Amino acid sequence: MQHKTIPKHYLRPRWSFLTQDKKLLVSAIKNGTVIDHINAGQALKIIRFLNLAAQNKLVTVGLNLPSKLMKTKDLIKVEDWEITPEEANQVALIAPQSTINIIINYQVSKKFALKLPEKIEHLLVCPNPKCITNHEPMDSFFYVKPRKQTIEVKCRYCEKQFSLNEIKDYKI
Numbered sequence: 011m012q013h014k015t016i017p018k019h020y021l022r023p024r025w026s027f028l029t030q031d032k033k034l035l036v037s038a039i040k041n042g043t044v045i046d047h048i049n050a051g052q053a054l055k056i057i058r059f060l061n062l063a064a065q066n067k068l069v070t071v072g073l074n075l076p077s078k079l080m081k082t083k084d085l086i087k088v089e090d091w092e093i094t095p096e097e098a099n100q101v102a103l104i105a106p107q108s109t110i111n112i113i114i115n116y117q118v119s120k121k122f123a124l125k126l127p128e129k130i131e132h133l134l135v136c137p138n139p140k141c142i143t144n145h146e147p148m149d150s151f152f153y154v155k156p157r158k159q160t161i162e163v164k165c166r167y168c169e170k171q172f173s174l175n176e177i178k179d180y181k182i
């Protein structure tokens with residue numbers, strides 16, 4: 011049996027097609043904010059933290075995307091929305107190694123350097139069921155203590171310390 015000649019473009023390595031597909035999945039935006047290099051699994055938490063779903067903006071989310079730097083990553087793109095420096099620092103609590111880019115007219119116009127805030131008011135629910143903040147109508151208040159592997163937070167009221175991963179509830 012005679013083999014047909016294989017067209018040249020079929021011989022390109024498979025990954026070049028894949029790379030192209032991945033780029034298409036999360037296409038460039040015209041104006042807005044890109045939160046990139048989020049540790050995989052954290053994007054939905056950030057969306058909740060920043061209340062992005064309720065703002066009527068076009069939000070594209072990529073979960074577990076392949077990444078050269080970190081094996082897999084999450085990514086969030088929000089069109090026609092500019093993150094504030096305070097909000098960017100809140101993202102640092104969840105994904106300290108993420109990069110935040112403001113896009114204007116298809117160009118990266120600003121890159122935020124993320125900084126951990128020293129304290130977090132309102133946002134976190136204290137995991138201690140006996141803590142007064144869970145029984146009185148009052149705001150929670152946590153001091154932030156960065157550690158090598160994790161971020162620790164300490165409740166001002168019950169003085170208990172937790173790893174940020176242990177905080178399951180947010181007041182939003």
Ligand code: CTP
Nearest residue numbers: 037038039040044046087109111113116117118
């Ligand atoms: N981006 C986008 N729309 C644009 C321009 C950029 O969605 N019009 C996204 C890119 O896909 C990337 C991020 O914004 O996720 C940052 O863009 P750029 O700085 O060009 O990417 P990198 O060179 O990968 O920068 P870094 O590694 O510093 O994040």
Ligand code: ZN
Nearest residue numbers: 136141165168
């Ligand atoms: Zn407490």
